[in-house]
Amino acid sequence: MSNLQKEDFSKWYLRTIQNADLMSYSPVRGCIIFKPDGYELWERIQKQFNKYLETQKIRNSYFPLLIPKHFFEKEADHIKGFAPELPWVTQVGDEKLEEPLALRPTSETIIGSSFSDWIQSYRDLPYEVNQWANVFRWEKKTIPFLRTSEFLWQEGHTAHASEEDARNRTMNVLDAYADLIENFLAIPAYKGQKTPSERFAGAVDTYSIESMMRDGKAVQAGTSHYLGNNFAKSFNIKFLDKDNKHKYVFTTSWGSSTRLIGAMIMEHGDEKGLVLPPAIAPTQVILVPVGPWQKNPKIIEQLNNIEQKLKDKNIRVQLDDSDSSPGFKFNDWESKGVPIRIEFGPRDLENNQVTIKLRDLNDKETTPILEIEDYISNQLKLMQKRLLESARKRNKENEYYNIDTLEDLKKHIEKKKEENNTPGFILIGWDGTAETEAKIKEETGFTTRNIPFNPPIEKKIDIVSGKPAKYTVWIARAY
Amino acid sequence: MSNLQKEDFSKWYLRTIQNADLMSYSPVRGCIIFKPDGYELWERIQKQFNKYLETQKIRNSYFPLLIPKHFFEKEADHIKGFAPELPWVTQVGDEKLEEPLALRPTSETIIGSSFSDWIQSYRDLPYEVNQWANVFRWEKKTIPFLRTSEFLWQEGHTAHASEEDARNRTMNVLDAYADLIENFLAIPAYKGQKTPSERFAGAVDTYSIESMMRDGKAVQAGTSHYLGNNFAKSFNIKFLDKDNKHKYVFTTSWGSSTRLIGAMIMEHGDEKGLVLPPAIAPTQVILVPVGPWQKNPKIIEQLNNIEQKLKDKNIRVQLDDSDSSPGFKFNDWESKGVPIRIEFGPRDLENNQVTIKLRDLNDKETTPILEIEDYISNQLKLMQKRLLESARKRNKENEYYNIDTLEDLKKHIEKKKEENNTPGFILIGWDGTAETEAKIKEETGFTTRNIPFNPPIEKKIDIVSGKPAKYTVWIARAY
Numbered sequence: 006m007s008n009l010q011k012e013d014f015s016k017w018y019l020r021t022i023q024n025a026d027l028m029s030y031s032p033v034r035g036c037i038i039f040k041p042d043g044y045e046l047w048e049r050i051q052k053q054f055n056k057y058l059e060t061q062k063i064r065n066s067y068f069p070l071l072i073p074k075h076f077f078e079k080e081a082d083h084i085k086g087f088a089p090e091l092p093w094v095t096q097v098g099d100e101k102l103e104e105p106l107a108l109r110p111t112s113e114t115i116i117g118s119s120f121s122d123w124i125q126s127y128r129d130l131p132y133e134v135n136q137w138a139n140v141f142r143w144e145k146k147t148i149p150f151l152r153t154s155e156f157l158w159q160e161g162h163t164a165h166a167s168e169e170d171a172r173n174r175t176m177n178v179l180d181a182y183a184d185l186i187e188n189f190l191a192i193p194a195y196k197g198q199k200t201p202s203e204r205f206a207g208a209v210d211t212y213s214i215e216s217m218m219r220d221g222k223a224v225q226a227g228t229s230h231y232l233g234n235n236f237a238k239s240f241n242i243k244f245l246d247k248d249n250k251h252k253y254v255f256t257t258s259w260g261s262s263t264r265l266i267g268a269m270i271m272e273h274g275d276e277k278g279l280v281l282p283p284a285i286a287p288t289q290v291i292l293v294p295v296g297p298w299q300k301n302p303k304i305i306e307q308l309n310n311i312e313q314k315l316k317d318k319n320i321r322v323q324l325d326d327s328d329s330s331p332g333f334k335f336n337d338w339e340s341k342g343v344p345i346r347i348e349f350g351p352r353d354l355e356n357n358q359v360t361i362k363l364r365d366l367n368d369k370e371t372t373p374i375l376e377i378e379d380y381i382s383n384q385l386k387l388m389q390k391r392l393l394e395s396a397r398k399r400n401k402e403n404e405y406y407n408i409d410t411l412e413d414l415k416k417h418i419e420k421k422k423e424e425n426n427t428p429g430f431i432l433i434g435w436d437g438t439a440e441t442e443a444k445i446k447e448e449t450g451f452t453t454r455n456i457p458f459n460p461p462i463e464k465k466i467d468i469v470s471g472k473p474a475k476y477t478v479w480i481a482r483a484y
Numbered sequence: 485m486s487n488l489q490k491e492d493f494s495k496w497y498l499r500t501i502q503n504a505d506l507m508s509y510s511p512v513r514g515c516i517i518f519k520p521d522g523y524e525l526w527e528r529i530q531k532q533f534n535k536y537l538e539t540q541k542i543r544n545s546y547f548p549l550l551i552p553k554h555f556f557e558k559e560a561d562h563i564k565g566f567a568p569e570l571p572w573v574t575q576v577g578d579e580k581l582e583e584p585l586a587l588r589p590t591s592e593t594i595i596g597s598s599f600s601d602w603i604q605s606y607r608d609l610p611y612e613v614n615q616w617a618n619v620f621r622w623e624k625k626t627i628p629f630l631r632t633s634e635f636l637w638q639e640g641h642t643a644h645a646s647e648e649d650a651r652n653r654t655m656n657v658l659d660a661y662a663d664l665i666e667n668f669l670a671i672p673a674y675k676g677q678k679t680p681s682e683r684f685a686g687a688v689d690t691y692s693i694e695s696m697m698r699d700g701k702a703v704q705a706g707t708s709h710y711l712g713n714n715f716a717k718s719f720n721i722k723f724l725d726k727d728n729k730h731k732y733v734f735t736t737s738w739g740s741s742t743r744l745i746g747a748m749i750m751e752h753g754d755e756k757g758l759v760l761p762p763a764i765a766p767t768q769v770i771l772v773p774v775g776p777w778q779k780n781p782k783i784i785e786q787l788n789n790i791e792q793k794l795k796d797k798n799i800r801v802q803l804d805d806s807d808s809s810p811g812f813k814f815n816d817w818e819s820k821g822v823p824i825r826i827e828f829g830p831r832d833l834e835n836n837q838v839t840i841k842l843r844d845l846n847d848k849e850t851t852p853i854l855e856i857e858d859y860i861s862n863q864l865k866l867m868q869k870r871l872l873e874s875a876r877k878r879n880k881e882n883e884y885y886n887i888d889t890l891e892d893l894k895k896h897i898e899k900k901k902e903e904n905n906t907p908g909f910i911l912i913g914w915d916g917t918a919e920t921e922a923k924i925k926e927e928t929g930f931t932t933r934n935i936p937f938n939p940p941i942e943k944k945i946d947i948v949s950g951k952p953a954k955y956t957v958w959i960a961r962a963y
Contacts, residue, residue, distance in 0.1 A: 029598060029601070029602070031547070031548045031594065031598075032552055032555065032594070032597060033548045033550045033551070033552060033585060036548035036549075036550065037548075038545065038546070038547050038548065038598060039545055039546035039547075040545055041543035041544065041545050041613065044543070044544050044545050044546050045543065045544070047546075048544065064520035064523070064524065065520065065523050065524070065527065066517065066518055066519055066520050066523050067517070067518035067523050067526075067636065068510070068517050068518075069510045069512045069515035069516075069517065069634055070515075070549075070587075070618055070634055071512045071515065071571075071634065072512070073511055073512060076511065088577060089577040089578075090576070090577060091576065091577060092550075092573045092575070092576045092585075093573060093574065093575045093576070094571045094572060094573050094574075094587065095572065095573075095574045095575060096571070096572045096574060096584075097569070097570065097571045097572070097622045098567060098568040098569060098570060098622065099568075105575075106512065106571075108549075108573065115510065115511070118511060119508060119510075119517060122508070123508070134520065138618075139549055139617075139618065143576045143577065155548055155549055155550065157546065
């Protein structure tokens with residue numbers, strides 16, 4: 006069997022999402038259609054992240070999609086960063102609008118303007134809202150889920166009385182993203198701070214969760230921004246403090262999007278297609294009758310019985326009693342990434358057992374029908390952990406700490422290319438200058454991912470300038 | 485006390501939604517901000533309607549917001565109906581687009597085009613999807629929730645092998661809307677068919693749920709359209725049938741929106757503000773300590789105890805132990821429409837009782853703390869029913885069946901105006917001509933609401949032409 010995933014990862018990815026029926030291209034450049042199997046993944050991510058928001062008493066709201074042009078111009082860096090990718094509504098019916106309206110790429114401006122109306126006193130703080138919304142960033146090159154002109158996301162926006170409170174929220178959310186990504190999507194999280202050149206337009210500090218795909222490239226899985234007083238000053242968001250003085254609030258914003266779906270697929274998928282972590286899988290268990298099952302009504306009866314037992318245990322289970330062949334069904338459900346397949350035929354009936362195939366392992370096992378619900382429940386938990394552990398192991402193999410010069414970096418990339426392998430994530434020393442970053446990017450296509458909070462080792466020397474390193478930084482090719 | 489609701493219903497409405505902190509105006513004409521208390525009502529409506537979709541195995545999807553111009557032009561009636569209210573994206577960054585993109589007012593066109601790709605054979609039918617999305621219809625006159633330039637809704641789109649199947653879905657959804665509106669929002673549903681002039685642009689038949697507000701005006705609460713082959717032909721949606729022939733599918737579409745929030749407020753609200761049906765209320769019970777409660781720690785202890793008991797019963801309860809006065813709290817929570825207030829002070833503590841105020845009734849009652857959870861649970865159910873019954877009673881008082889001529893209609897309107905009363909819903913005979921409808925609208929501002937499936941009586945004579953009536957129709961002023 007050829008290995009498309011290894012040979013042509015992009016092609017493999019597009020085949021995988023098509024076979025799993027997650028999306029469809031649309032007539033609008035760079036915009037995709039989220040089909041039910043794809044959209045349900047997003048609904049489950051929403052449900053999961055809403056749990057975090059609830060514990061923090063951060064409630065959902067909805068702000069207008071359209072943002073007047075002069076709003077963007079209030080924060081200089083912000084407009085500079087987003088201007089080239091903004092779609093503009095200039096006309097309604099036959100009438101030209103007096104002021105063009107942008108389709109939001111993010112909502113700091115309109116929410117900042119609202120905050121300035123809503124926040125009066127220290128008693129109103131912290132003021133924290135979230136919204137689930139569609140946003141627009143017209144991208145030159147698009148990849149389904151990972152980079153689309155319209156995408157779905159959540160964006161949180163908070164205002165605080167002190168820098169400390171705002172920074173705490175920024176970091177607390179980053180931890181929540183790491184938790185979501187590791188424990189729900191089974192993707193190891195690289196937590197760290199973005200370099201100034203990779204900062205969000207208008208932020209003081211940007212933090213990110215990076216993740217490493219199977220092809221060694223990075224996907225930025227979530228970002229959390231400490232905005233200082235930047236937007237407070239642009240939008241005049243002030244509060245009357247306890248000392249009776251008017252002060253600017255400190256704001257934060259943070260977002261994670263439907264690109265998480267793409268990251269999850271690229272992290273766990275294999276040659277057969279999707280592999281879904283049990284926590285997010287819409288269907289966790291598929292029941293497939295095998296052998297000459299049509300001849301024995303007891304087989305379906307027993308399968309219905311098993312289905313009910315699993316449902317009672319809140320396991321998401323489905324019985325496929327269609328007319329297709331078992332082989333067709335096996336392929337079909339494997340390509341959709343269902344974590345566990347239970348096969349059941351005449352011999353299983355005879356022996357009071359079922360045959361079990363776990364999506365991420367090769368061998369089949371049999372287990373008695375009695376107490377099957379506990380067995381399956383346990384297997385789902387084990388698989389969830391195993392996927393994260395496998396990803397961690399894969400990542401470790403593709404992390405490099407000992408590349409100290411640009412020359413070595415180029416050699417490393419060349420060598421890996423010859424081996425048909427990924428150059429992976431490389432930990433480098435950085436003197437903190439934009440020149441070094443630019444040089445690396447220009448010569449290798451690698452970009453700084455983030456400055457990890459706990460690097461595996463501390464790098465002492467800048468990879469380009471040879472000067473003492475101020476930071477230890479992950480660099481990689483990125484989606 | 486003056487009665488603003490009676491004197492100036494619009495003013496009362498705007499005051500009510502502001503005091504309840506449901507929304508805020510935005511800098512974009514006709515677009516509102518859904519604040520957390522307002523947005524949560526929408527989230528609860530979503531959750532409720534998703535239950536129906538699940539029973540029908542209709543799954544959620546997401547289609548692009550932007551629709552290419554030539555798509556609209558494929559269905560002639562459709563573009564004619566929506567053209568004047570469409571916002572157009574004509575530019576991205578500094579670049580003019582080759583083809584303008586409309587912000588969706590509804591998604592028949594883009595979903596029709598997808599259906600034509602996805603549907604091949606009778607085995608693919610019915611093909612049924614739903615989406616929760618923002619849509620745009622640039623309105624001249626806007627009212628928060630009821631009519632805004634951007635609003636949130638669900639839109640269902642289905643394709644079937646036969647007219648019968650498509651018509652069944654159309655009616656099944658109409659019933660689901662009636663169920664949602666009556667049993668969740670406690671609003672009596674007027675179920676019926678729209679006249680041709682009020683049909684959805686591109687539909688063969690449109691059915692609606694109408695509702696009567698406290699001021700006697702109508703709000704269209706949900707519509708379900710049988711589209712025949714219209715969109716199938718425009719978008720070439722064909723399937724290979726069992727008889728091996730290619731045939732056009734029959735499609736339906738149906739929607740309900742955030743205007744349901746406005747309808748609910750106008751239906752149940754009173755002089756003190758919002759009245760929320762228990763089924764949808766984010767907070768069903770508010771606990772308020774009264775008397776010199778700060779002096780006795782046992783009062784808060786007992787309130788915590790009651791709070792826990794109610795939570796264990798899945799009742800949404802909140803304790804307000806802030807420093808504000810009880811009077812302030814009473815007003816505040818009443819204006820937010822919380823169904824039940826439990827007051828608890830030193831005397832209640834002494835007597836092992838609580839004092840209960842139901843939002844829609846005037847008197848207070850006391851009840852023993854023991855078994856309070858059953859008592860409250862029961863009261864919530866009773867209130868849910870009572871709100872629907874009160875609305876039914878109010879509606880009945882504002883329905884008129886015996887107005888047979890345009891002259892009488894005008895006199896009726898004049899008389900009600902003098903009494904400072906609503907002209908209400910009027911059941912008329914209609915000969916089926918557009919002329920009659922136009923005449924009524926021109927002379928009275930009344931429009932046809934729908935042709936009820938089960939009219940209270942059958943009207944025999946057209947109210948304008950005096951000719952034999954073909955239909956019995958509800959007319960009213962409408963939002």
